[in-house]
Each structure stands twice: as structure tokens, then as C-alpha cells.
Amino acid sequence: MxxxxxxxxxxxxxxxxxxxxxxxxxxxxxxxxxxxxxxxxTACPHCKQLLVAKTEAGVHMHACPQGHGAWVDEAALKSLLKERK
Ligand SMILES: [Zn+2]
CATH class of the missing domain: 1.20.5 (Single alpha-helices involved in coiled-coils or other helix-helix interfaces)
Structure with missing residues (x-):
């Protein structure tokens, strides 16, 4: 037991x-x-403004409203680079 x-x-x-x-x-x-x-x-390293989420050409990204650049996740970036070839 x-x-x-x-x-x-x-x-x-x-x-x-x-x-x-x-x-x-x-x-x-x-x-x-x-x-x-x-x-x-995340703030833009150039102008310190908060990045804005948007989708362009089917790629989701967070972009600087002033156009300094965008944050794209690695998987999206890789698929973008692959498309270019
Ligand atoms: Zn900026």
C-alpha cells in the first residue's frame, strides 16, 4: 500500500x-x-521619432516617419533578398 x-x-x-x-x-x-x-x-536612431508599423509590398516593417529607414525582421529581409536574385 x-x-x-x-x-x-x-x-x-x-x-x-x-x-x-x-x-x-x-x-x-x-x-x-x-x-x-x-x-x-523603437525610435529612429537619426531623428529619435518612434517607428511606425506598416506593410509595403507585402513586407511588414516599422519605418521612420521621416524616411530615415525601417526595421524589417530577418525572415522578411531574407525573403526580400531572395526575390531580388
Ligand atoms: Zn528618422
Missing amino acids: ADDKDRLGSKLHDVEKAREDQWARQRDEELVEKMRKRVSQ
């Missing part, structure tokens, strides 16, 4: 662990979401 109790104990432990994992994953997603939002809070 003591063995059964131990098994139940480890089962409960597994459930607890799974819950923690789920919580950690959720936290990761929240962090990623926060980082994404931070990108749109």
Missing part, C-alpha cells in the same frame, strides 16, 4: 510539473509578445 501511495505522490508531482511547464510556456509567449511590441516602440 505504501508503494501505491508513492506512485500517487509521483503522479501528483508529474501533474504539478506539467502545470509549471505550461505556465513557463505561457510566460515565454508573453515575453515574445512584449518584445514584439517593444520593436514598434
Whole structure:
């Protein structure tokens, strides 16, 4: 019987662990979401104005309203470079 109790104990432990994992994953997603939002809070290095999110030619970017440049994520940049070839 003591063995059964131990098994139940480890089962409960597994459930607890799974819950923690789920919580950690959720936290990761929240962090990623926060980082994404931070990108749109990025200021232009030239004029310090906040970049504006927009989509041009199907590419999502955050661009300086004064036209100094734009932040494009790496995947989008790579697909752009590939299209040029
Ligand atoms: Zn600028």
C-alpha cells in the first residue's frame, strides 16, 4: 500500500510539473509578445521619432516617419533578398 501511495505522490508531482511547464510556456509567449511590441516602440536612431508599423509590398516593417529607414525582421529581409536574385 505504501508503494501505491508513492506512485500517487509521483503522479501528483508529474501533474504539478506539467502545470509549471505550461505556465513557463505561457510566460515565454508573453515575453515574445512584449518584445514584439517593444520593436514598434523603437525610435529612429537619426531623428529619435518612434517607428511606425506598416506593410509595403507585402513586407511588414516599422519605418521612420521621416524616411530615415525601417526595421524589417530577418525572415522578411531574407525573403526580400531572395526575390531580388
Ligand atoms: Zn528618422
